[in-house]
Amino acid sequence: MAETPHYQLSDFDYDLPEELIAQTPLAQRDHSRLLVLNATTGAYQDRHFYDILEYLNPGDAIVMNNSRVLPARLHGIRPETGGHAEVLLLRQDHGDVWETLVKPAKKSPIGSTIIFGDDPDHPLMTGTVVGELEHGGRYIEFKYDGIFMEILDRLGEMPLPPYIKEKLQDQERYQTVYSKVDGSAAAPTAGLHWTPELLDAVRAKGVKTVELTLHVGLGTFRPVEEENIDDHKMHSEFYQLSQEAADTLNEVKAQGGRVIATGTTSIRTLETIGSKFKGHLQADSGWTDIFIKPGFHWTVVDAFITNFHLPKSTLVMLVAAFTGRENILNAYQHAVAEKYRFFSFGDAMFVYR
Structure with a gap:
């Protein structure tokens, strides 16, 4: 196996015009754009989120974080x-x-x-x-x-990220439609694109939907200050996976289906448990400070939905761990050129191998 290059913080920087930072959510959740990225070849396609159905197969599972943001x-x-x-x-x-x-x-x-x-x-x-x-x-x-x-x-008020300057008119637009467990200080934003109707269509296609909980902390917005990324100390977040959810996902894997995570929070939970139990999922809860960066050994997640992340953030590093650094930065460069909307209220990516 080829040795993973040692990356510096500056290796995960990119130029983002400020006007591409989405300040308000779209009127319809699933009408956001979707950049579909093949992590193996680096090829990408411009679609819309409601096209996600075309990329899901019967027998796959969509995993969603049901944490709810506190008006904190x-x-x-x-x-x-x-x-x-x-x-x-x-x-x-x-x-x-x-x-x-x-x-x-x-x-x-x-x-x-x-x-x-x-x-x-x-x-x-x-x-x-x-x-x-x-x-x-x-x-x-x-x-x-x-x-x-x-x-x-x-x-309380919704604690919007520091880069959002507009006041949110409808507090529920910073919640996923399946949020139910109070505890997050920020939204698991990749899930903001799902609608109840689209999730019904996913299930009708024979794709399972599975929930877990990870309470998102404000550490997710804390910048990486060390140029040597190995020196960065990750924040801790509380996660929980039920035995029923674990059984469903193990069965999906055993039958050749894919585990598709909605968002980096779902990825963090699944890979924390997968790393702990050698790829086999079981009921588990606790605090995770997992740092997923290039060279990471993936055990559970086969594909994922994610938003576009801040330059030099641990979340860009996480995606790069799956796609390779060059593939993700090329895709981001394309997204900037095509004027995709970035960050929490922005557009999405579907990343697969």
């Missing part, structure tokens, strides 16, 4: 000063204590409080800083009456 951005007031505080929920630590990012962090020392709601005298929720983390991180313990998720729905 909260705006509060510091009762001592009347100053504004923005709190971004990252993950639940234990009980009502959450790991958060607070702006401005320096004004939120341990013991300080932030209140949430329109009436300062009768806040819907109060948060007390009980611990500090690096990069402005704070552990906050929340106190409230009622059900936390219901209060969050009333108070």
Whole structure:
């Protein structure tokens, strides 16, 4: 087997005009464009997402991440000063204590409080800083009456990625149509193209649909700062796969079908479990910090749907691990020339061998 070249961060850069960064979702989810890439030959075709049916075979399985994005951005007031505080929920630590990012962090020392709601005298929720983390991180313990998720729905905003400047008119457009398990700080965006009708057509063709859960963390947007990519420390994300889902996918593989992942989050989950159990899937849950880059040994995923990713990101490296660096950068160059829409609300790729 040929040795994998040692790549630097700059090897995964490409030029992207800012106007190609999609600011709003399309009116119809499945009308986004679809760049179909043969990872073996490097050949590509320009299609639309609703054409995905042509590339699926009876006996294949589509895997989807059913995690749901929390309305995790909260705006509060510091009762001592009347100053504004923005709190971004990252993950639940234990009980009502959450790991958060607070702006401005320096004004939120341990013991300080932030209140949430329109009436300062009768806040819907109060948060007390009980611990500090690096990069402005704070552990906050929340106190409230009622059900936390219901209060969050009333108070919170969708935490859109930093490159999206437009306000989202319909919060559900940053959720997949099959989202159901609360816990993500960002959407598994490759799934935003699916519609219930298109999924029904997939099943009618004899393709199985299988769900797993991976709660997307904001680490997915954290830039790689080390030129030697081997020195990059990946963020951890919580995943879960049921025994029923594992059995279905093992059966698909055994009968010669393909496991087709919707998005890099599904890939991370499947390959984490596949690496752990030598290619055989079984019920499993835990935290993964898997770093899939060129040279990675694939054990489960045969093809996948993905959006277009940021230059020099770990997600471009993940796709390059499947396609080869030259194939993916050539495809991206074509997508730029053809004015595809990029990133979370952008167009999609279908990548296969």
